[in-house]
Amino acid sequence: MKITEDNFIEELKNKNEDALYYVIDNYSWIIKTIVSKHLFKIQDYEEECINDCLLGIWNNIDLYNEDKSSFKNWVGGITKYKSIDYIRKYLKDSENENIDDLFISNRKDNLDILLELEGEEEIKKSLNMLSKRDKKIFEDLYIKGLSIEEVSKNMQIEKSNLYNILSRGKKKLKNNLNREEL
Structure with a gap:
């Protein structure tokens, strides 16, 4: 069966791997853009995060409701939250590293990431x-x-x-x- 824009969601729900390849071919640009925006300072995690996003789409496609949002926005939401999870993972991992092994720039990166997370919290608090x-x-x-x-x-x-x-x-x-x- 040929996977198209009209049937790929249903085929994802049926666990057709070709539908996942369709998502990769047609929607991975969204995932890559959001991941690189959030993880640009910790590029070592980008590829793993992208793979987790695709796995999240595969495992949670039954939760997608086209009446609530477009598939593109749904993918963007999954990607944003996975990226935030990876920032948290990075911060947790960096806490466990030997201080002598850290570069000064990594500490600055940590600060930038913390400030960004605090900014998101401030936005939510303001709202x-x-x-x-x-x-x-x-x-x-x-x-x-x-x-x-x-x-x-x-x-x-x-x-x-x-x-x-x-x-x-x-x-x-x-x-x-x-x-x-x-």
Whole structure:
């Protein structure tokens, strides 16, 4: 059976390896882009992370729901969280290394990674000040990377209202950030 854009998801669910090769041929660019973005400072982990992402797609394809997101976004979500897992793994592994074996640049890399993780935590903390609906909109758009059209459709909100919600939310976040800096 020839694997196509129309049947590859069903074939993945049937555990057809050809469907996985189709994903590699047509969607690996997403995985590689996200992994290299998150793991650019720890390139030794990139290939292993990419393989884990593909394994995650293979093992969890039954959880994919095309009504909730596109396959591309679903793959992006899996890849992002696997990349974060690898950053944590790297940080844990580097804690166990002999301090004499570490290069100074590795300590800087650790700091950069920690700052990036702390930044993500700060973003999540800031979003908690929004209403549940507004928080979901911001997460869908800015963390999951969904389009305005997808969020509008998923949440059944007119695009014009969505832009208003975003504008008010951004002002609220900005005002809160300014208050914290004082």
